[in-house]
Amino acid sequence: MxxxxxxxxxxxxxxxxxxxxxxxxxxxxxxxxxxxxxFPNGRPAKDLYAIEKQLIPLYGAQINEEEYQDIKRLYEERVRVADKIFASDPEAKELGISNYQDFRQIELNQGELADYSSNLKFYEVKDILWELQAWESLIEGYESREESLEGDIAQTTGARQEVFQRLLENETYSFYSxxxxxxxxxxxxxxxxxxxxxxxxxxxxxxxxxxxxxxxxxxxxxxxxxxxxxxxxxxxxxxxxxxxxxxxxxxxxxxxxxxxxxxxxxxxxxxxxxxxxxxxxxxxxxxxxxxxxxxxxxxxxxxxxxxxxxxxxxxxxxxxxxxxxxxxxxxxxxxxxxxxxxxxxxxxxxxxxxxxxxxxxxxxxxxxxxxxxxxxxx
Amino acid sequence: MRMTWYEMKKALLSPIVLVLILSCIGLNTFQIISQSHAKDEINLVNELIDIYGLTITADSLSQLNQDLDDEAASLGGTDGARDYLTNMTYETYNELSADDRQLVDRLSTLSMYESLGTSLEERYTSVNMDELRKDLYTGLDKNSSFSNYMEQEFSEWEKRYEEIIATNEYKQWFFAGDYRIHSEMYRTLLKNIAVQSVLIVALMTALIANYEVDQRTQQVLYPTKKGRSLMKHKFSASLVLASLTFFILVTAAFGLYFIVYDFSGVWNSVVSSGLNWEYKLPYITWWELTIWQYFLLAVGIEWIVVVIVSILTFTISFYVKNSYFTWIICMALLIGLFLYPALFNAFPFLKFLATLNLTLLLLNPHMYFSGGTTLTMVQYFELWSLLIWAVIAIIVSLTSYQRFLKKDVS
Structure with a gap:
């Protein structure tokens, strides 16, 4: 020893x-x-993380229809905050943007409008815009939860396919990023x-x-x-x-x-x-x-x-x-x-x-x- | 001379060094072969240059367009090549005979070059320099002399960009940017070779320099008159071996590379060609460099870097008389060089000086001579880095040799 x-x-x-x-x-x-x-690196990763930290203690792993409506309400509250910002922005008024919905519809190849959009996002750092984008990606993911699993099932075979099938049967959907x-x-x-x-x-x-x-x-x-x-x-x-x-x-x-x-x-x-x-x-x-x-x-x-x-x-x-x-x-x-x-x-x-x-x-x-x-x- | 050769033999005949060199060659060969599935398509550019010349002119483009339409007509397309290709569906393609299919592939590749060539001027001249200036690294203080220096560098580079446009330097055929030939050649292959060389060269240098200590012959050897000056032979043996290793790896890898990819027509094209556009920006080089000039220069720079690493390893082994520690410390030093510019984030000028370093030069052969907005893309970056580190290496190696000559034998 x-x-x-x-x-x-x-x-x-x-x-x-x-x-x-x-x-x-x-x-x-x-x-x-x-x-x-x-950590978390970049956007909207940072916003996703913040939202998840808020939602997980409230709703846990699986989101049911009722909880989903709750989450959507939370999202809409944030949209109203953004609406106010656009309503009070003179530059937005000039370009014909009166609320967030208008802003979302900006085509990214339309000269002036695209400049305005990227300016807001990258230079003026409007946090709310990134945050809304994160909310939307979560909500869209939830809306298409079944299709995306079905797509995976269609693309795979064998044991791999069974994994996706099991997820679909048990309704185990991924909500978070x-x-x-x-x-x-x-x-x-x-x-x-x-x-x-x-x-x-x-x-x-x-x-x-x-x-x-x-x-x-x-x-x-x-x-x-x-x-x-x-x-x-x-x-x-x-x-x-x-x-x-x-x-x-x-x-x-x-x-x-x-x-x-x-x-x-x-x-x-x-x-x-x-x-x-x-x-x-x-x-x-x-x-x-x-x-x-x-x-x-x-x-x-x-x-x-x-x-x-x-x-x-x-x-x-x-x-x-x-x-x-x-x-x-x-x-x-x-x-x-x-x-x-x-x-x-x-x-x-x-x-x-x-x-x-x-x-x-x-x-x-x-x-x-x-x-x-x-x-x-x- | 004979002594140098004997010293070299110690490393050369060590089987492990040979095995390492061979496995590196194997790895690089695998890298090249595994990427080469589109080589026939990629090599087609030589044919293009053969027929229409190296420079892209309005005449040669319309000639090319005409020839493609003729070819499409001979395949049965009545409304020109582009139309023929857009109407080509998967089913009709499969119905063609094998020979025809080859012709269609050829046609589609050439037609891609044709559209690249046609849109080249519009695309190249649309680089927004004012937008790029926003990304320019100036540090914290906007009015410091350093920030002025970076502004000036950027203006020089902008001038160079305008010169490329004015002289039509960018209008030369090169492999289309989508094939990422420049990146594969330098960022992957040459960088891998340089890193592999550094690993092996540090090992060989540590072996030769510490040989007497490892074999416990230093107490017999160093008291003699000739004993300590043996270090000179060891030193030159290390440098020769470093060069040899590097060039063996380069020859093996690029020998195969140039067999797989046909560069015969492309050698005289330029790196600043508008087709050499892989990511956000084309490679806007500080000088007009042809492909072969750039290749030789890049290999040359990496070679000098490898030699400097060998000198530094040799110097370390004067102090650390143990080849195991020497090798690890040498690698740690190179990683340290990579990291230490970040220490000076608050002091832009110091950060700039720290950026002129060996590891950054070693890892970025694809960015040599290119201008841009970051600290490593100023003019003469390569030259200054090499000079600074060559001087450092020579000074520390000479002083430690002087010290070694007078030291107690132990």
């Missing part, structure tokens, strides 16, 4: 901690910062990349350090010495676990500050645009995502330790880690984290690919481990 603590202390050397700090600082600003600072869920998907993908890179940097040196110090032949001649391989391995996995948990907690705490908690209790099916193979609440989805990230973090740790054992020097080590990290970023994070249960990926993709990854890693670790236990030293 004492050896284990020594090894753990060696892995968390102050130099590596410092390096990890720098790398995390940079990657945070490169990948995550803008998702926190500019995907502003929050999409943002979380991008956030968790970048979070995964940061955690994985950190773990790879932490563990890559574990065995190479000994190889480079020409320590291995000395160690392996004694029974105790060879057993250190296992101790180091467990210490490495422990270190990776500690680091992954710490980083994930830290970045998820930052995500918490976005204030999307209103959306946590809603099922995924109530958010528009993307449909998922399995329905669960947003919070469950978050937990599942973090679980997947952590699982792959452990697999990558095992792989890194195996690479560290086999590499004769740090150059080979980095040379092998480059393609491994490339696969993690371009493949795993994209398909297995971001699009985890997305209906437009094959249903079996995530479980099968994860399984293959698991088996390949376990096999590699096992082979390397066995080799080390029996290796001849000359």
């Amino acid at each position: 004492r050896l284990f603590w020594f090894e753990l202390k060696k892995i968390f050397s102050w130099k590596l901690i410092l390096l990890l700090g720098i790398v995390n600082f940079l990657l945070f600003y490169l990948l995550l910062d803008s998702r926190l600072e500019y 995907d502003v929050v869920t999409m943002d979380f998907k991008n956030y968790k993908t970048n979070l995964a990349i940061i955690v994985w890179i950190s773990v790879a940097i932490l563990l890559s040196l574990v065995y190479v350090r000994d190889t480079r110090a020409k320590l291995v032949p000395l160690q392996y001649t004694s029974k105790e010495g060879r057993a250190t391989y296992k101790v180091k391995w467990w210490a490495g996995m422990t270190a990776a676990t500690v680091l992954s948990v710490a980083l994930t907690l830290f970045y998820m705490a930052l995500y918490w500050t976005n204030g999307t908690q209103t959306h946590f209790g809603l099922p995924l099916s109530s958010f528009g645009w993307f449909t998922h193979w399995y329905d669960m609440t947003f919070l469950q989805y978050i937990v599942l995502s973090i679980g997947m990230i952590f699982f792959f973090s452990l697999l990558l740790s095992g792989l890194s330790l195996a690479i560290s054992t086999m590499a004769p020097n740090t150059i080979v080590l980095i040379g092998v880690q480059i393609p491994v990290i490339f696969i993690m970023i371009a493949g795993v994070s994209r398909y297995l984290i971001h699009d985890m249960i997305n209906v437009f990926r094959p249903q079996v993709l995530t479980p099968v690919a994860t399984g293959v990854f698991l088996i390949a890693t376990v096999l590699t670790v096992w082979l390397v481990w066995r080799r080390e236990m029996k290796r001849n030293i000359i």
